[in-house]
Amino acid sequence: MSDFVIAIDGPSGTGKSTVARKVAASLGAGYLDTGAMYRIVTLAVLNAGIDPYDDDAVAGLLATLAFVSPTDPDAQQHLLDGADVGGAIRTAEVTSAVSPVSANPAVRAWLKGRQQELAAAGRMVVEGRDIGTVITPDATLKIYLTADERVRALRRHTDTAARTAGDVETVRASLALRDAHDTNRAHAPLMAAADAVVLDSTDLEISQTVEAVLTLAAERGIR
Numbered sequence: 001m002s003d004f005v006i007a008i009d010g011p012s013g014t015g016k017s018t019v020a021r022k023v024a025a026s027l028g029a030g031y032l033d034t035g036a037m038y039r040i041v042t043l044a045v046l047n048a049g050i051d052p053y054d055d056d057a058v059a060g061l062l063a064t065l066a067f068v069s070p071t072d073p074d075a076q077q078h079l080l081d082g083a084d085v086g087g088a089i090r091t092a093e094v095t096s097a098v099s100p101v102s103a104n105p106a107v108r109a110w111l112k113g114r115q116q117e118l119a120a121a122g123r124m125v126v127e128g129r130d131i132g133t134v135i136t137p138d139a140t141l142k143i144y145l146t147a148d149e150r151v152r153a154l155r156r157h158t159d160t161a162a163r164t165a166g167d168v169e170t171v172r173a174s175l176a177l178r179d180a181h182d183t184n185r186a187h188a189p190l191m192a193a194a195d196a197v198v199l200d201s202t203d204l205e206i207s208q209t210v211e212a213v214l215t216l217a218a219e220r221g222i223r
């Protein structure tokens with residue numbers, strides 16, 4: 001199949017980003033990390049000294065934002081106003097402010113346009129919370145990736161240990177809070193599309209999860 005979209009949604013810490021990137025690389029496809037886009041907007045909000053809960057002020061900032069979202073799975077360089085913000089968008093400050101920013105309908109509407117434009121390039125693996133439900137409802141394959149909360153917290157803790165001092169329980173609490181925000185918000189909440197394949201990665205290595213997605217993709221003619 002020449003053009004396709006694989007939508008991968010799910011809560012934090014499922015290995016979604018790594019899986020999506022590896023699936024894209026294996027298929028020679030593009031990869032879009034939509035969470036990184038919400039994080040960039042959040043970083044810009046914090047840099048501007050704007051309260052992330054002030055929806056109008058956050059909406060007002062959007063028109064001034066200049067950022068680049070990479071789609072090469074092997075070269076993920078996120079630029080805000082020309083500066084590499086790959087590290088800055090993963091700090092605890094950004095992670096705790098991203099929920100109110102991503103619940104803001106003006107932010108969602110604005111990013112939706114950019115995400116749909118990038119997804120329309122064809123041969124894309126797009127990863128987030130509302131890809132199969134809102135961004136690309138006609139995706140060729142929709143995956144909803146889950147894992148037990150404790151396993152997700154352990155994975156996140158291992159990923160972020162070098163950058164943050166939090167113990168596993170702190171990571172677990174912050175993850176549970178973010179999932180609750182993402183699931184309960186009014187606009188484009190985190191949920192599996194009715195036609196998504198639910199994949200539980202609790203007992204799977206990353207490579208096994210990648211294999212499972214590639215098998216489902218092949219069944220739909222994606223190679």
Ligand code: DC
Nearest residue numbers: 034035036038098102128129130178
């Ligand atoms: O995948 P991530 O942890 O980098 O995402 C950061 C936040 O962005 C997440 O808490 C929810 C939000 N998000 C969203 O609302 N919709 C998406 N499509 C992707 C992320």
